[in-house]
Amino acid sequence: MTSTLSPPVATPAEPRGRSTFGRMLRAEWTKFRTLRGWVLAVLIGAALIDVVGLFAVHSTISCDQGSGKACYQPLPTGPGGQAVTDSFYFVRQPLAGDGAITVRMTSLTGHYSAAPPAPAEPSAGSAVPPATPADPGQQAGGVDATQPWSKAGIIIKASTTPGSAYAAMTATGGHGTRMQWNFTHDVAGLAGPVAAASPQWLRLTRAGDTVTGYDSADGVTWTKVATAHLAGLPATVQVGLFATSPGVLVVTESFGGSSATGTSSTATGTFDHVLLSGATTGAGWTGEAIAGDGAPGARPGGDQPGSYERAGDQIRVTGSGDIAPAVPGVSSSPAPTAAIEDHLQGVFLGLITLVVVAAMFATAEYRRGLVRVTLAAMPGRGRVLAAKAVVIGAATFAAALVAAAIAVPVGARLSRDEGSYVLPVSGPTEARVIVGTALLVAVCAVLALAVGVILRRGAAAVAAVVVGIVLPYLLGVVPALPVEAREWVLRVTPAAGFAIEQSIPRYAQVTAEYSPPAYFPLSPWAGFAVLCGYAAAALAVAYVLLRRRDA
Amino acid sequence: MGTSIEVDGLRKRFGSTTALDGMTFTVSPGRVTGFVGPNGAGKSTTMRVILGLDAPDAGTALVGGRRYAALPRPLSHVGSLLDAAAPQPGRSARNHLMWLAHSQGLTGRRVDEVLDLVGLTGAARRKAGGYSLGMRQRLGIAAALLGDPPVLMFDEPFNGMDPEGIVWMRGFLRGLADDGRTVLVSSHLMGELQDTADHLLIVGRGRLIADTSTAALLAAAAGNRVRLRTSAPPAAAAALERAGASVMPTGGETLTIAGLPAGEVVAVLSAAGVPFAEVAAEQASLERAYLDLTRGSVEYAARPAPTASAALEDATRKDLAR
Numbered sequence: 079m080t081s082t083l084s085p086p087v088a089t090p091a092e093p094r095g096r097s098t099f100g101r102m103l104r105a106e107w108t109k110f111r112t113l114r115g116w117v118l119a120v121l122i123g124a125a126l127i128d129v130v131g132l133f134a135v136h137s138t139i140s141c142d143q144g145s146g147k148a149c150y151q152p153l154p155t156g157p158g159g160q161a162v163t164d165s166f167y168f169v170r171q172p173l174a175g176d177g178a179i180t181v182r183m184t185s186l187t188g189h190y191s192a193a194p195p196a197p198a199e200p201s202a203g204s205a206v207p208p209a210t211p212a213d214p215g216q217q218a219g220g221v222d223a224t225q226p227w228s229k230a231g232i233i234i235k236a237s238t239t240p241g242s243a244y245a246a247m248t249a250t251g252g253h254g255t256r257m258q259w260n261f262t263h264d265v266a267g268l269a270g271p272v273a274a275a276s277p278q279w280l281r282l283t284r285a286g287d288t289v290t291g292y293d294s295a296d297g298v299t300w301t302k303v304a305t306a307h308l309a310g311l312p313a314t315v316q317v318g319l320f321a322t323s324p325g326v327l328v329v330t331e332s333f334g335g336s337s338a339t340g341t342s343s344t345a346t347g348t349f350d351h352v353l354l355s356g357a358t359t360g361a362g363w364t365g366e367a368i369a370g371d372g373a374p375g376a377r378p379g380g381d382q383p384g385s386y387e388r389a390g391d392q393i394r395v396t397g398s399g400d401i402a403p404a405v406p407g408v409s410s411s412p413a414p415t416a417a418i419e420d421h422l423q424g425v426f427l428g429l430i431t432l433v434v435v436a437a438m439f440a441t442a443e444y445r446r447g448l449v450r451v452t453l454a455a456m457p458g459r460g461r462v463l464a465a466k467a468v469v470i471g472a473a474t475f476a477a478a479l480v481a482a483a484i485a486v487p488v489g490a491r492l493s494r495d496e497g498s499y500v501l502p503v504s505g506p507t508e509a510r511v512i513v514g515t516a517l518l519v520a521v522c523a524v525l526a527l528a529v530g531v532i533l534r535r536g537a538a539a540v541a542a543v544v545v546g547i548v549l550p551y552l553l554g555v556v557p558a559l560p561v562e563a564r565e566w567v568l569r570v571t572p573a574a575g576f577a578i579e580q581s582i583p584r585y586a587q588v589t590a591e592y593s594p595p596a597y598f599p600l601s602p603w604a605g606f607a608v609l610c611g612y613a614a615a616a617l618a619v620a621y622v623l624l625r626r627r628d629a
Numbered sequence: 630m631g632t633s634i635e636v637d638g639l640r641k642r643f644g645s646t647t648a649l650d651g652m653t654f655t656v657s658p659g660r661v662t663g664f665v666g667p668n669g670a671g672k673s674t675t676m677r678v679i680l681g682l683d684a685p686d687a688g689t690a691l692v693g694g695r696r697y698a699a700l701p702r703p704l705s706h707v708g709s710l711l712d713a714a715a716p717q718p719g720r721s722a723r724n725h726l727m728w729l730a731h732s733q734g735l736t737g738r739r740v741d742e743v744l745d746l747v748g749l750t751g752a753a754r755r756k757a758g759g760y761s762l763g764m765r766q767r768l769g770i771a772a773a774l775l776g777d778p779p780v781l782m783f784d785e786p787f788n789g790m791d792p793e794g795i796v797w798m799r800g801f802l803r804g805l806a807d808d809g810r811t812v813l814v815s816s817h818l819m820g821e822l823q824d825t826a827d828h829l830l831i832v833g834r835g836r837l838i839a840d841t842s843t844a845a846l847l848a849a850a851a852g853n854r855v856r857l858r859t860s861a862p863p864a865a866a867a868a869l870e871r872a873g874a875s876v877m878p879t880g881g882e883t884l885t886i887a888g889l890p891a892g893e894v895v896a897v898l899s900a901a902g903v904p905f906a907e908v909a910a911e912q913a914s915l916e917r918a919y920l921d922l923t924r925g926s927v928e929y930a931a932r933p934a935p936t937a938s939a940a941l942e943d944a945t946r947k948d949l950a951r
Contacts, residue, residue: 096734098701105732112724113717447715451772454680454709455732457698629682 130424159504177356230347240370718758
């Protein structure tokens with residue numbers, strides 16, 4: 079039997095309600111919002127983001143058909159929500175239910191016109207990987223050569239609508255055999271080029287939503303390359319052969335920059351031993367140019383180059399275009415493009431204002447001894463630092479979130495009205511760009527706060543933060559330094575965090591000029607993590623100093 | 630109520646400067662304790678250590694038996710005013726008090742109460758940057774009173790106050806002590822505390838020199854002495870010693886008498902028929918006693934920490950020997 083041995087003890091009358099940290103948060107928030115200058119500066123910072131983002135001049139496009147929207151058709155949207163180029167020559171027939179296609183490829187050849195038609199136009203950026211060899215043997219009539227990403231092979235596609243889901247096994251001009259699906263996925267298979275002496279066997283099998291790709295050097299021993307899950311693949315799909323070849327990017331490097339011009343190219347694949355299994359209609363092959371590249375005047379079944387011819391067992395398919403995600407800036411995509419984050423160019427300006435406020439939120443404590451009032455009221459120094467960080471982080475996050483949530487969609491609409499083609503992205507990506515911008519600003523503010531606690535002097539802290547975040551960002555995006563130096567800056571400094579604004583990733587399977595500011599050297603979250611690392615380190619130093627120092 | 634401050638053996642150096650050198654004292658509730666010493670004596674440092682703002686190299690400072698940093702809502706235990714210039718100039722007085730109130734879980738009603746207590750209600754929404762130093766002192770005192778604490782510490786609260794403010798402040802401090810609160814008020818001018826403090830902690834060079842009631846220091850300083858000028862010193866001395874006074878010849882025709890008020894001296898001499906030219910009660914000056922004490926702080930610093938009464942005896946002897 080148990081019994082209570084001691085009488086219940088009345089707990090001392092401690093007023094109920096918020097925790098100590100909750101009270102600290104409330105106190106620091108009151109401290110922040112009751113200084114009009116700080117609130118005003120935060121609003122100005124947010125306004126700067128929008129003013130620059132919405133009124134930045136976007137170049138209007140002109141072409142033979144007129145200007146602006148007349149010059150392009152919107153690019154198709156891929157299954158992932160991003161803009162894609164989906165133009166190729168398709169030799170197809172329907173396949174109902176599960177089945178497979180097997181072919182042998184004996185050659186992949188290419189052709190492009192050598193003389194760039196227009197005078198070189200200066201472009202932002204400087205160097206580009208030597209993706210487009212200037213063939214020494216070029217002649218006035220053109221050059222017989224494949225592009226590195228010229229493709230021909232077999233494909234299973236949901237429909238002939240550009241942008242629809244697909245999976246393909248393809249030979250390429252310079253990257254061996256690949257399995258690619260839904261525009262953004264790319265897996266390497268057999269290495270080496272296709273030739274009569276070294277033919278390659280390709281196979282795609284469809285089972286429900288799953289398409290599996292195989293390759294083989296002899297048609298006997300098969301190797302699985304990859305398995306693609308194509309959500310919502312219809313019961314009847316189009317299966318067949320294809321060929322396509324991206325525009326040639328000719329980059330001329332010169333002092334102080336480079337220029338790039340594009341010209342189209344074609345690829346021709348030669349197939350035999352074509353074997354279809356599964357429920358086909360028996361109607362045989364139909365040849366069709368799929369035109370989904372947004373080029374001026376492009377019409378389905380129009381003047382899109384491409385053809386196929388049969389000679390006994392052999393089928394030759396010639397096509398032009400690309401099956402790939404669209405990328406902004408100078409690329410092999412024929413449509414003039416912009417990215418949604420082009421409307422966030424005001425962030426660095428707004429950021430200056432916001433980090434100054436954040437630094438002052440710390441250094442104002444030390445100006446006249448306010449820190450002694452603060453720490454007498456709230457002796458938990460680590461928690462005071464945490465409360466200040468939460469308050470300044472939340473305030474700047476909210477301001478930047480509102481600003482970015484206006485700048486991105488409204489800016490994109492304004493740009494489209496002016497004739498720029500703003501590449502659409504998936505909803506989650508757009509949300510990541512907007513929320514990520516707010517996170518970027520908030521983490522920069524916390525970094526500035528920590529630097530303020532460390533240095534204790536307003537001018538010194540502001541200088542340190544501007545030199546540490548804004549200057550490297552400008553060095554990174556303004557094409558004054560070599561690309562390697564700019565990328566290095568954007569990899570190792572807090573400015574790496576700006577990567578979170580990038581909406582279109584680098585694609586290994588798309589030839590483009592991948593340089594800042596359109597492309598950051600680190601992925602969005604990796605770049606953001608670098609910034610967070612700086613902020614965490616600064617907070618740790620600030621914490622140790624705040625605890626160790628006399629107030 | 631009834632919370633005391635206990636400071637024991639505080640030592641602290643700033644570089645090569647010794648700020649605190651074994652500072653030890655206790656501040657009791659129900660009276661105004663003056664914390665007096667020249668600039669640099671360690672008053673502010675001691676207060677910062679009590680508030681957990683500065684870390685001592687050795688020693689402890691407790692409020693009601695607890696470290697300040699361990700107090701859950703510190704402003705309801707200790708109210709303090711260290712520097713009247715601390716509030717940010719761009720923030721209104723009321724908002725300065727608001728964030729402090731929020732840090733303690735208090736509301737705007739308490740803020741308005743303390744603003745009223747210090748007479749700043751009319752200026753509450755003005756920016757603190759436009760305040761006179763006297764108004765800032767009042768704002769600092771309002772902040773100290775927010776949590777209605779039993780212990781209050783004010784560092785140089787008379788600084789910058791006009792005469793009217795000083796009178797108000799004296800009454801205010803008295804009222805706090807009469808409530809039973811522990812009130813510690815620092816000043817480098819004894820005169821400011823003379824009419825306010827019941828008790829005095831006199832410090833110099835980082836240590837306590839004297840811990841005494843104001844009345845005792847006054848008595849010791851003056852010793853109720855009377856100076857007498859007479860043409861017949863031996864007859865006067867004999868008559869006064871018979872009446873119970875102690876008499877010291879202080880050269881020529883003057884005698885210093887202790888133990889009898891001036892009126893009695895006149896009565897005794899008249900009754901005895903001794904002629905005298907002048908009888909004067911020596912003016913009791915706290916300021917002088919304080920100056921004597923602090924001037925000697927170097928000498929005392931070489932000895933083991935003196936008890937308050939020992940220091941006082943020293944001081945008295947020194948004064949008498951002059």
